[in-house]
Amino acid sequence: MFDAFKGKKVLVTGHTGFKGSWLSFLLTEIGAEVMGYALEPEAGAPSHFAMLGLEDRLSHVVGDIRDVNQLETALHSFRPEFVIHMAAQALVKRSYQDPAETFSTNLMGSVNLLEAIRKCDSVRSLVFITSDKCYENVEWIWGYRENDRLGGHDPYSASKAAAEIAFSAYTRSFFASMPELGVASTRAGNVIGGGDWAADRIVPDCIRAIENDTPIVLRNPQATRPWQHVLEPISGYLLLAAKLHDEPLKYSGAWNFGPESSEVRTVHEVAEKIVTHLGKGSIEVAKSLDQPHEANLLQLNCDKAHQLLDWHPRWKVDKTLQATAEWYKAQLEGQEIRAITRSQIQSYFNQTL
Numbered sequence: 001m002f003d004a005f006k007g008k009k010v011l012v013t014g015h016t017g018f019k020g021s022w023l024s025f026l027l028t029e030i031g032a033e034v035m036g037y038a039l040e041p042e043a044g045a046p047s048h049f050a051m052l053g054l055e056d057r058l059s060h061v062v063g064d065i066r067d068v069n070q071l072e073t074a075l076h077s078f079r080p081e082f083v084i085h086m087a088a089q090a091l092v093k094r095s096y097q098d099p100a101e102t103f104s105t106n107l108m109g110s111v112n113l114l115e116a117i118r119k120c121d122s123v124r125s126l127v128f129i130t131s132d133k134c135y136e137n138v139e140w141i142w143g144y145r146e147n148d149r150l151g152g153h154d155p156y157s158a159s160k161a162a163a164e165i166a167f168s169a170y171t172r173s174f175f176a177s178m179p180e181l182g183v184a185s186t187r188a189g190n191v192i193g194g195g196d197w198a199a200d201r202i203v204p205d206c207i208r209a210i211e212n213d214t215p216i217v218l219r220n221p222q223a224t225r226p227w228q229h230v231l232e233p234i235s236g237y238l239l240l241a242a243k244l245h246d247e248p249l250k251y252s253g254a255w256n257f258g259p260e261s262s263e264v265r266t267v268h269e270v271a272e273k274i275v276t277h278l279g280k281g282s283i284e285v286a287k288s289l290d291q292p293h294e295a296n297l298l299q300l301n302c303d304k305a306h307q308l309l310d311w312h313p314r315w316k317v318d319k320t321l322q323a324t325a326e327w328y329k330a331q332l333e334g335q336e337i338r339a340i341t342r343s344q345i346q347s348y349f350n351q352t353l
Contacts, residue, residue, distance in 0.1 A: 037065070256302045
C-alpha cells in the first residue's frame with residue numbers, strides 16, 4: 001500500500017489538525033510529496049503538528065477552505081495525484097455555538113474543494129472524509145450501512161450529511177464523466193490517540209484534568225461510541241486512495257471505517273482506562289441537565305470495507321486506549337514527540353518505515 005504514495009504528490013486538507021497531522025507525518029515518512037492546506041493550529045493549545053516539526057517536512061499552506069480562490073490556486077499550482085480532504089469544523093458543541101461557521105466550513109468549504117478538483121486534471125484519487133455522524137441516528141443497536149439515510153440532529157451532524165449530499169451530486173453530475181478519477185466518501189467512528197487537544201473530547205478532557213490536578217467531569221458518561229485509534233481510519237483512507245487510483249470505477253462510492261461492535265465502550269469506561277494507564281486522576285459526573293443534545297448510541301457496519309477492501313481493524317479497544325495513554329504519558333514526561341509517534345505507527349503497521 002505504501003508504495004502507491006512514494007514520490008507521488010498528495011494534497012491533505014486539514015493537515016494541522018489531529019487526524020491530519022498523523023496522516024501527513026505518515027505520508028512524509030513513506031516518501032510522499034505532501035502539500036497541506038489548513039488553518040494554523042488552534043491558538044493557546046498544544047499542537048501535534050508543531051511538535052512533529054511538520055512545517056519543515058511538507059509544503060505548508062495556511063488557508064481557509066472557504067476561500068475558493070486560494071484553494072484553487074494551491075491545488076492547480078501543486079497538481080496532486082491524490083487528495084485527502086479532512087479540513088472541517090469537527091466539534092459538535094462548537095456547532096451549537098456557531099452553526100453558521102460549521103455549515104460554511106463543512107458544506108461550502110467542501111463544495112469549494114469539489115469544484116477545484118473538477119477543474120484540475122492531475123487528480124486521480126479523492127478521499128472525501130465526513131463523519132459517522134452523517135447518518136440520521138435513531139439509536140438502533142445495529143451499525144449503519146453506507147446506503148442508510150443521512151441526516152443530523154445537531155448542526156455538526158447535519159453539515160456532514162449535507163457535505164455527503166453535495167459529494168454525491170458532484171460525483172453523478174461531473175466525476176462520473178471523468179473515468180480516470182476515483183472518488184469516495186468515508187465515514188469513521190470516534191477516533192482517539194495521542195496529539196488531540198480539542199475541546200469537549202473525552203481523551204483531551206481527561207489529559208487536561210490530570211495535568212491540572214482536577215477531576216475529569218463527564219457530561220454524558222453512559223454514551224457509547226465505536227472508539228478506534230487514529231491510525232485505524234487512516235489505514236483505511238490510504239488503502240482506499242490507492243485502490244481508487246488504480247481502479248476508479250470499482251472503488252468509488254461511500255465507505256465506513258470503524259471497530260467491531262464488540263469493541264464499543266461507554267465514555268465512563270474510556271475515562272477509567274485513561275486514569276488507570278496514567279496512574280492518576282479522578283472522575284465526576286456533571287450535575288447540570290442543561291446540555292445540548294448528544295447521541296447515546298452510534299456504530300457503523302463495515303462489512304463493505306471488510307469484504308471489498310480487505311480492511312480490518314488491527315487494534316482492539318484496550319490496545320487503543322493503552323497506546324493513547326502511553327503517547328500522552330510520553331509527552332508529559334518530555335519525550336521526543338516525533339519518536340513516540342513514529343514508534344506507534346511502526347507498531348500499528350508492523351513494519352519499519
